[in-house]
Amino acid sequence: xxxxxxxxxxxxxLSFVDSNEDRNSVSLVCxxxxxxxxxxxxxxxxxxxxxxxxxxxxxxxxxxRSLTLKGKPHFADYNLVPxxxxxxxxxxxxxxxxxxxxxxxxxxxxxVVTDExxxxxxASFKDFKVLVLTSCEGFSTDGLAAIAVACSNLRELELRxxxxxxxxxxWLSYFPETLTSLVxxxxxxxxxxxxxxxxxxxxxxxxxxxxxxxxxAVSLDALGSLLRLAPQLVELGTGSFSDKLDxxxxxxxxxxxxxxxxxxxxxxxxxxLPEYIPLLYSVCPGLTSLNLSYATVQMPDLVELLTRCxxxxxxxxxxxxxxxxxxxxxxSCKELRELRVFPSGAEGLNDTNVAMTExxxxxxxxxxxxxxxxxxxxxxxxxxxxxxxxxxxxNLKCFRLCxxxxxxxxxxxxxxxxxxxxxxxxxxxxxxxxxxxxxxTDKAFEYIGTHGKxxxxxxxxxxxxxxxxxxxLLSGCESLNKLEIRDCPFGDTALLENxxxxxxxxxxxxxxxxxxxxxxxxxxxxxxKLNVEVIxxxxxxxxxDSSPVERIYIYRTLAGPRLDMxxxxxxxxxxxxxxxxxxxxx
Amino acid sequence: MITELxxxxxxxxxxxxxxxxxxxxxxxKIVKPGGGGAWGERGRLLTAKDFPSVGSKRxxxxxxxxxxxxxxxxxxxxxxxxxxxxxxxxxxxNQATKKEDDGKKKAKDDExxxxxxxxxxxxxxxxxxxxxxxxxxGRKVDLNAHSSYENLAQTLEDMxxxxxxxxxGLTGQFTKPLRLLDGPSxxxxxxxxxxxxxxxxGDVPWRMFITSVKRLRVMKTSEANGLAARHQEPKERHKPV
Numbered sequence: 001x002x003x004x005x006x007x008x009x010x011x012x013x014l015s016f017v018d019s020n021e022d023r024n025s026v027s028l029v030c031x032x033x034x035x036x037x038x039x040x041x042x043x044x045x046x047x048x049x050x051x052x053x054x055x056x057x058x059x060x061x062x063x064x065r066s067l068t069l070k071g072k073p074h075f076a077d078y079n080l081v082p083x084x085x086x087x088x089x090x091x092x093x094x095x096x097x098x099x100x101x102x103x104x105x106x107x108x109x110x111x112v113v114t115d116e117x118x119x120x121x122x123a124s125f126k127d128f129k130v131l132v133l134t135s136c137e138g139f140s141t142d143g144l145a146a147i148a149v150a151c152s153n154l155r156e157l158e159l160r161x162x163x164x165x166x167x168x169x170x171w172l173s174y175f176p177e178t179l180t181s182l183v184x185x186x187x188x189x190x191x192x193x194x195x196x197x198x199x200x201x202x203x204x205x206x207x208x209x210x211x212x213x214x215x216x217a218v219s220l221d222a223l224g225s226l227l228r229l230a231p232q233l234v235e236l237g238t239g240s241f242s243d244k245l246d247x248x249x250x251x252x253x254x255x256x257x258x259x260x261x262x263x264x265x266x267x268x269x270x271x272x273l274p275e276y277i278p279l280l281y282s283v284c285p286g287l288t289s290l291n292l293s294y295a296t297v298q299m300p301d302l303v304e305l306l307t308r309c310x311x312x313x314x315x316x317x318x319x320x321x322x323x324x325x326x327x328x329x330x331x332s333c334k335e336l337r338e339l340r341v342f343p344s345g346a347e348g349l350n351d352t353n354v355a356m357t358e359x360x361x362x363x364x365x366x367x368x369x370x371x372x373x374x375x376x377x378x379x380x381x382x383x384x385x386x387x388x389x390x391x392x393x394x395n396l397k398c399f400r401l402c403x404x405x406x407x408x409x410x411x412x413x414x415x416x417x418x419x420x421x422x423x424x425x426x427x428x429x430x431x432x433x434x435x436x437x438x439x440x441t442d443k444a445f446e447y448i449g450t451h452g453k454x455x456x457x458x459x460x461x462x463x464x465x466x467x468x469x470x471x472x473l474l475s476g477c478e479s480l481n482k483l484e485i486r487d488c489p490f491g492d493t494a495l496l497e498n499x500x501x502x503x504x505x506x507x508x509x510x511x512x513x514x515x516x517x518x519x520x521x522x523x524x525x526x527x528x529k530l531n532v533e534v535i536x537x538x539x540x541x542x543x544x545d546s547s548p549v550e551r552i553y554i555y556r557t558l559a560g561p562r563l564d565m566x567x568x569x570x571x572x573x574x575x576x577x578x579x580x581x582x583x584x585x586x
Numbered sequence: 587m588i589t590e591l592x593x594x595x596x597x598x599x600x601x602x603x604x605x606x607x608x609x610x611x612x613x614x615k616i617v618k619p620g621g622g623g624a625w626g627e628r629g630r631l632l633t634a635k636d637f638p639s640v641g642s643k644r645x646x647x648x649x650x651x652x653x654x655x656x657x658x659x660x661x662x663x664x665x666x667x668x669x670x671x672x673x674x675x676x677x678x679x680n681q682a683t684k685k686e687d688d689g690k691k692k693a694k695d696d697e698x699x700x701x702x703x704x705x706x707x708x709x710x711x712x713x714x715x716x717x718x719x720x721x722x723x724g725r726k727v728d729l730n731a732h733s734s735y736e737n738l739a740q741t742l743e744d745m746x747x748x749x750x751x752x753x754x755g756l757t758g759q760f761t762k763p764l765r766l767l768d769g770p771s772x773x774x775x776x777x778x779x780x781x782x783x784x785x786x787x788g789d790v791p792w793r794m795f796i797t798s799v800k801r802l803r804v805m806k807t808s809e810a811n812g813l814a815a816r817h818q819e820p821k822e823r824h825k826p827v
Contacts, residue, residue: 161670293673461668
């Protein structure tokens with residue numbers, strides 16, 4: 001008796017299964033489920049572009065409509081990955097153009113995207129709708145023009161923190177008059193001024209426009225006319241907020257803001273002058289997301305703004321907010337879920353900004369019951385504060401503490417911050433992402449290894465004493481997926497002892513540690529399913545096995561060694577001349 | 587506070603277990619300073635003594651520690667504090683503005699631009715951009731691969747006149763050859779020089795041209811006023827601005 005579910009029925013059921021995690025499970029049940037699932041998956045996410053080949057992905061998911069790719073390791077954001085390392089979008093775009101011409105959406109993060117890539121997208125995908133590039137580089141505004149002119153059904157074009165060769169603002173004028181489908185436009189990372197009349201015309205013929213993020217070059221005056229054309233915006237990123245406007249212009253702008261009944265997210269606000277802060281009061285009660293991290297707003301003005309933001313869920317701000325400001329957040333923003341406090345460099349990165357301390361974060365942890373994600377840059381911290389925070393907020397999912405002075409101990413007791421992070425790891429049972437800093441011994445990592453069972457991503461800098469640290473983490477953190485370490489004094493032993501663990505993780509990055517050349521070779525020999533990349537700008541042929549390497553990047557892959565490695569990336573496959581390890585094999 | 591003795595003990599235990607020989611002076615130690623947070627002389631990762639074959643070229647500006655001695659303040663460490671480059675630039679600009687030092691800010695802006703141009707994945711020496719009026723997509727041409735103006739003109743004609751599969755918006759609709767350099771034509775070839783001025787191509791010797799050209803533009807003759815008038819005699823069109 002054939003008990004198999006007819007594939008048509010299975011297809012119908014699967015049309016309700018959206019989560020890729022569930023779909024991955026479905027595809028493991030049996031061959032016919034694998035087949036049905038792969039033929040119906042529309043949204044594909046590849047979190048390491050070198051873990052699998054573009055051809056394999058295109059072959060497996062012929063009905064793909066949306067592709068998300070990530071390229072370089074996270075530490076590339078901080079200039080720790082040399083230029084030319086890799087992460088090229090071209091092979092993916094080429095493969096999709098050939099096999100999946102119905103592709104509609106492309107989301108790329110930390111990849112090298114050239115103008116040729118953008119032209120290829122414009123030419124190959126007839127129904128292309130969404131392009132989101134985050135932390136990408138390699139293209140110019142000419143590439144944007146190609147997208148603008150050709151993608152007649154374009155809905156979203158978002159450039160988030162990209163490095164773009166800016167050849168001028170006329171790319172915007174290439175959107176044809178017939179394009180009326182725009183829902184989201186983000187060009188906040190570009191420098192050049194776009195022609196205001198082109199922008200106004202584009203906005204007026206885009207009735208579905210919900211998100212508009214302008215660049216700094218768009219003046220305050222221009223903002224007024226844009227807002228009048230698009231009062232329906234849900235997300236707004238302003239340009240520079242500092243021109244001197246006359247009274248009439250100011251009241252017109254104020255009126256425009258008060259007409260924006262749907263506004264939920266506000267960002268931009270570069271150079272905002274204190275006298276313009278009241279312009280924002282009318283939208284504050286409706287805001288769920290406020291990004292002031294580029295706005296040099298000082299204390300009393302910040303308070304006025306934040307007391308009105310009772311529905312705020314996400315707040316990004318600079319340390320100009322000080323402990324006092326964070327107290328206001330704690331009492332006014334009861335819905336807060338995510339807080340990020342960035343350094344303003346107000347008094348130099350090395351000086352103590354006494355106005356913002358660990359106390360600010362403690363207040364927020366007390367006052368905001370839904371707080372689950374924290375990124376906090378500060379000069380100093382204490383164990384007691386972390387213990388309190390952990391006790392207040394066991395629901396934390398993401399805790400990234402960056403004490404900016406390397407090796408800074410608890411500033412009250414001069415002890416390492418081990419106990420503080422222990423409390424966090426122990427009490428916050430759902431913690432998925434953790435960044436540690438300050439003075440830390442191996443003990444801290446023993447605690448994290450013991451308690452951090454749900455931890456998926458961990459970032460470490462200037463910490464630990466020995467290989468034990470790495471050993472605790474690799475052997476204890478069961479859910480560990482991404483580990484990135486810089487400037488910590490260990491490597492070989494723990495790495496080799498826990499080699500098998502590396503196949504269960506997406507990637508491991510270690511730079512300026514003490515991983516020896518010999519250990520890298522040994523690891524490569526032992527673990528063929530990993531790509532072990534030694535990224536070192538000095539030649540390795542004559543190095544003794546005991547010498548440490550500058551950086552290693554290890555990731556699991558089905559694609560084997562990649563074919564686009566630059567000179568300074570060494571693997572035993574690409575560089576067989578470096579020979580085998582002379583270390584004793586256990 | 588972990589003492590040297592304890593650290594040494596831990597290392598040797600692990601060493602025996604795996605039979606790894608990390609070498610005499612190569613085991614790294616980070617000696618924590620006694621009390622304060624200063625990352626001073628006592629924080630030592632690795633020195634050139636340990637690795638005689640490794641140079642110390644990057645000692646001054648990076649935290650890559652083969653041969654480096656640690657910088658004195660956290661702001662000199664590469665990638666620290668961990669802030670993205672957009673934010674870092676903004677930060678530096680804020681500081682510079684505070685110091686009312688426009689020169690410094692401008693230098694930083696230029697620096698940013700250099701970075702922008704550099705990170706194109708490949709270093710494209712000799713490649714410059716070519717745009718044509720009415721065509722959305724610019725192209726790139728390698729000047730070093732050409733020996734004369736005629737050469738260049740031919741390449742450009744091939745590029746824009748003969749449309750190839752996979753490209754869009756190119757001049758498929760033009761039926762006559764472009765004849766960029768001589769005779770009456772719908773288009774003229776112009777270039778932007780290092781000073782930012784737009785000139786007609788063809789008046790200076792080729793070698794001089796390729797050192798001063800920044801980008802090319804195939805301009806509609808009717809647009810090229812100031813460079814050439816519509817009804818001018820052909821030979822007069824080549825007068826430089």
